[in-house]
Amino acid sequence: MWTTSLAQVKINNRLKVLLESINTTQNDNYLTKMKNLYDLCMDKDNLENLGSSLLLGVLDQLGGWPVVSGTKWKQDEFDVVDTLVNMRKYGYPHDIFASITISPHIFYQKFNVIYIGEANLALEERSYYEEDLDDPVLQEYLRFMVKSSVYLGADQALAEAEMAKVLQFAIQLALLTISRNTPHNYYNPMKIDQLQALSQEAYNWTQYFNGIFDPFSIVNNDSYIIVYVPNYIKAVSELIESTDKRVLANYLLWRVVLSSTVLLDERWALLGREFYQHIDGRKSLKPRHSFCMETVKKYFNIGSSGLYINATEDKSNLNLMSKMTEYIKESFVGMIKSSDWMDAQSMEAALNKTSLMTLHVGYPQELTDFDIINDYYQEVPTGRNTTWFEMILFLRHWKKDKDYLKITTGNEKGFWVDYSNVIDINAYYRHQENSIQFPLSIIESTGINADYPMYLNFGAVGWIIGHEISHGFDTVGRKFDEHGNYENWWSDSTTEKFEAKTRCYAEQYSQFELKKTGEKVNGNRTLAENIADNGGMKQAIVAYKKYVKDHGEEPLLPGLKYNPYQLFFIRSAHFYCGKWRTPALSHMIRTDVHSPGIFRIIGTLSNMVEFSEAFNCPSKAKMNPEKKCTLW
Incomplete structure (x- = not known):
């Protein structure tokens, strides 16, 4: 489990309380449908009887x-x-x-x-x-x-x-x-x-x-x-x-x-866990209420997001997030202008793409409208007089209907449904829309606060913001233009220099090895994410320096020996701290396009001169190698 997982548990627990408080005797609506599904899931006696x-x-x-x-x-x-x-x-x-x-x-x-x-x-x-x-x-x-x-x-x-x-x-x-x-x-x-x-x-x-x-x-x-x-x-x-x-x-x-x-009944759940423990390392079943909450969230994600948002009173940090994003976009513009591998034409196109990148912070306003959400779930039955088994099969079919229905319609950029998942902790860059999204959940999970020193705020979320911006210029993002169209908008010379520079990341991360299993990170599979990590951290520290230039040096935290820049990096690394079961790490190495958290931290920070300067790392130390991979 890592820091973000703990934050997700808190969100899920709050959703559970909200869900269990829904009054199912009121008129049928999307909220009562959610609660009825939860109750069907929690009815273990019926599951055992049905077998x-x-x-x-x-x-x-x-x-x-x-x-x-x-x-x-x-x-x-x-x-x-x-x-x-x-x-x-x-x-x-x-x-x-x-x-x-x-x-x-x-x-x-x-x-x-x-x-x-x-x-x-x-x-x-x-x-x-x-x-x-x-x-x-x-x-x-x-x-x-x-x-x-x-x-x-x-x-x-x-x-x-x-x-x-x-x-x-x-x-x-x-x-x-x-x-x-x-x-x-x-x-x-x-x-x-x-x-x-x-x-x-x-x-x-x-x-x-x-x-x-x-x-x-x-x-x-x-x-x-x-x-x-x-x-x-x-x-x-x-x-x-x-x-x-x-x-x-x-x-x-x-x-x-x-x-x-x-x-099905618990016998089947135990049989499944008996196998999947060899994939994720978890031997015991999740508490039933956690499983049921996560399942409701899966099939009623828009409804769950609406329920959560409308119960969240303090949304003041959304403005802070937007303000910090503008600082980081500005820092990235400066990094593009100072790059030594882009020719003039490619650089101009990159600047244009950055300026047209749209920002989605918090949640779409449609999630505050009860009638809009209720209409979205109008085809879903109430969940009364049925079983957990039958209801989930219906919802699976219904969700696939929603997806396949798109074959009969045109594509609408910025469609609110595409940005409606605001309760799962993640952030997104969409290549075909040239947009970045920072849902309410990830803003809450980072703990940013306008009353905190900005080195903690930029440290907490700056890396994430910069990471998503960088995806617009990684191995995939570079193939989509400012409008999200698939187009080769880089010159051949710029592409060649990009590939030469990013080859360094592939080689570097391929050397990272899990001690317990001997498995190594696949530097090619994880390349796009590693590029985004390194570019994102660079943007964050440059943005914070710009903030200090605009507002002056900030005070130290009392009782701590660390200076603001050290605390910036400590706070950044905290997001990816965690403890994982060995099978889960092995599964991540096999399947995930991200490097494991420990290597995301070590790989990114060891490439940064600003980090080694902040902590006075000796030359050629592990976190201050002579050869550093840099793109921006």
């Missing part, structure tokens, strides 16, 4: 799970696309073999288009599947599958044999995906008939799209899509074509079961 019965009913409707049905399973009635479409109708993940997203076109942002990506893997990251079969995580995953099927009535020996085949298939599928470290052209526009040519007879894309988009859109051969990795589509189609139908059905229905474990 696995509702899941077994769904499996039966989907044609049966072969490992459970045994010889009664009817292979001739199984069709991959039909099964995936029916999984979507029930509210289950259906992008098992190819991810489907609806997003603005990278060149024509007024239009939303269909993007097709690679498989969504059950273990998230390809590297888990690259291990030998005797790898502890894979062995525990197999045990999880076998126990789940036995819980539902499968024969033990049959379960062991058939789930071993499912694991082999899952490995084959994962190895078809492209490693995150492999450079690739992800923009491959085509029409449906071209996509179908990649799959041949293995996968009917028109049938699939019309099934999952029903009733919002009719897809035909003239429909326009963007495929991230065409070779993957061809390869996965060949895998589907060559795999026994029983194995395919067992895999798809396993994904249904896996997605259902959180909806």
Whole structure:
């Protein structure tokens, strides 16, 4: 757990109190729907009484799970696309073999288009599947599958044999995906008939799209899509074509079961935790109220944000945040002007992009309007006379409907819904909008206060602000112009110098190693975030120096031996302080585009002359190396 996690717990606990105080006897509205969902989740007696019965009913409707049905399973009635479409109708993940997203076109942002990506893997990251079969995580995953099927009535020996085949298939599928470290052209526009040519007879894309988009859109051969990795589509189609139908059905229905474990009784929750402890290191279940609160927040995020905001009286720090952001943007402008690797044309474009970067602080005003939020959830039933299992499946389907509905509409920049999550501690830069967002939650979590010395305030949040601004100019952000359009707006010479300078970060961070496991940070995967960290900290210290120039030196804190600049860096590092379980750190190394917190601190501060000067670090000390990576 790290500092931010503790702050998130405080927000969640406050939300829990607010949620439990909702009066469900009043007229039905989004608040009573939230409370009813929470109550369904907390009704453990009903969950125990239902056991696995509702899941077994769904499996039966989907044609049966072969490992459970045994010889009664009817292979001739199984069709991959039909099964995936029916999984979507029930509210289950259906992008098992190819991810489907609806997003603005990278060149024509007024239009939303269909993007097709690679498989969504059950273990998230390809590297888990690259291990030998005797790898502890894979062995525990197999045990999880076998126990789940036995819980539902499968024969033990049959379960062991058939789930071993499912694991082999899952490995084959994962190895078809492209490693995150492999450079690739992800923009491959085509029409449906071209996509179908990649799959041949293995996968009917028109049938699939019309099934999952029903009733919002009719897809035909003239429909326009963007495929991230065409070779993957061809390869996965060949895998589907060559795999026994029983194995395919067992895999798809396993994904249904896996997605259902959180909806069932405690026996299933314990079984899931028995496996996932090998991923995140946590052996015990979360308190039920915490799990239920987080689930309500997940499906009613806009409603939860509205509830939280309207109960928050002191919002005075929003103005302070805006003021500090302007200081930091100004510091970044100066850093652009003094850069030695940008030519005049690229520099002018970078300055223009910075000036047009829009700022979203706190929350959208729509979250204070009860009727707007209530209208957003109008299709959601009250949650009375139903079960936790059925309600979550409905909400999953409803959320996907909301997403897929975008295929019928244009894209609206700055749409309030896109900026409505203000209770999860995070900050954002949106490439296609050239915008930065600092929600109320992250402002509260940093503890900034107008009555505090500004070296503490800039230390607390300056790095975060600068980090998000820097994302507009990292390995991805540099490919989007001031309006968020995908465009190469840098000259070749500027690009070459940028790549040479940032190669230093990739090499530096690749040397950071977890002592307990020997795993190293992937400096290429984390490069964009490391660029943002280093650029953000530089902006923050430059901005604070400008503040001191404008307002004069600030007094020291009584009783402490540290000067303002030392406290600035101490406060900055505090945000990423934490203690993590070893499996969780290992999982982060495998899957996260961010470096672990300790390396974000060490890597960034060891590159800063201002840090070594503030603490009088000896030359060539660990935190004052002779070779420092710098971009700005």
